[in-house]
Amino acid sequence: MWRAAGQLHGALAGRVLTVSDFRVPRYATTSLAGRAVTGTVSRGKHLLTRVEGGVTVHTHLRMDGSWRIRPAGGPPPRDHRVRLVLANTGSQAIGYLLGIVEVLATAAEDRVVGHLGPDLLGPDWDGAEAVRRLLADPERPAGEALMDQRNLAGIGNLYKAETLFLRGVSPWQPVGEVAGLPAVVELARSLLDVNKERIGQITTGSLTRGEETWVYGRAGRPCRRCGTVIRRADQGAAPQERITFWCPRCQDGPWGPPAR
Ligand SMILES: [Zn+2]
Numbered sequence: 001m002w003r004a005a006g007q008l009h010g011a012l013a014g015r016v017l018t019v020s021d022f023r024v025p026r027y028a029t030t031s032l033a034g035r036a037v038t039g040t041v042s043r044g045k046h047l048l049t050r051v052e053g054g055v056t057v058h059t060h061l062r063m064d065g066s067w068r069i070r071p072a073g074g075p076p077p078r079d080h081r082v083r084l085v086l087a088n089t090g091s092q093a094i095g096y097l098l099g100i101v102e103v104l105a106t107a108a109e110d111r112v113v114g115h116l117g118p119d120l121l122g123p124d125w126d127g128a129e130a131v132r133r134l135l136a137d138p139e140r141p142a143g144e145a146l147m148d149q150r151n152l153a154g155i156g157n158l159y160k161a162e163t164l165f166l167r168g169v170s171p172w173q174p175v176g177e178v179a180g181l182p183a184v185v186e187l188a189r190s191l192l193d194v195n196k197e198r199i200g201q202i203t204t205g206s207l208t209r210g211e212e213t214w215v216y217g218r219a220g221r222p223c224r225r226c227g228t229v230i231r232r233a234d235q236g237a238a239p240q241e242r243i244t245f246w247c248p249r250c251q252d253g254p255w256g257p258p259a260r
Contacts, residue, residue, distance in 0.1 A: 002121045002196045004067050005042035011069045011091040012037040019087035024101045043113040044153025056106040062099025120154035120189045130185050138176020143235050143244045145175040161216040161245045162203040163188040171244045172255035215245040223247040233257040
């Protein structure tokens with residue numbers, strides 16, 4: 001999200017909107033044209049585009065959303081996947097399949113992001129607070145706890161799986177029993193940080209296609225460290241469950257996915 005925020009900021013900040021085309025029913029008649037965008041910031045996976053007059057456009061990509069920046073001019077895209085177009089005389093930012101599109105007072109941003117834990121890429125990152133929040137529910141499996149944006153904001157499914165592998169922690173281990181939890185959190189932060197400007201996500205250091213990750217997306221294939229077959233399973237309660245990947249040898253322990 002850090003990268004998407006940077007792209008929106010670069011295209012829109014400091015310039016007056018000539019087009020605000022909300023293609024969601026609730027805001028069909030809303031127009032922000034004529035107002036300057038002051039900037040876009042990310043908070044975890046939320047994007048906050050702030051507009052003159054104390055207005056914030058809150059968007060979230062959820063699973064399938066994306067922002068694309070195009071030169072201005074040309075007609076706005078006729079595409080049923082478009083949820084929002086924000087444009088000025090230089091650029092148009094086109095939001096596809098956004099999971100959230102909402103207009104609110106900038107002063108009320110806390111209503112939508114105030115529940116988030118410390119932002120791993122935020123200027124006000126607070127690792128101790130993130131660890132404190134993680135330990136507030138010590139029985140929770142580490143893989144679930146790290147994904148809960150109320151504990152710390154910014155870890156997606158890939159970074160969860162890769163961080164736990166690199167620290168030798170089973171995703172099923174209760175988070176309260178994880179040795180060196182502050183180091184786990186800091187590792188997740190550095191993985192996010194080195195990837196923040198990249199399109200792809202790489203945790204192995206290899207740019208070669210098919211070698212970008214240790215365990216994520218590699219179920220049924222041999223562990224790069226020990227050769228054991230990587231496993232995958234759903235983790236978390238429906239409908240929030242996500243697939244997790246792990247090496248049962250490198251991430252050893254008495255814990256495992258619940259029997260089905
Ligand atoms: Zn292994």
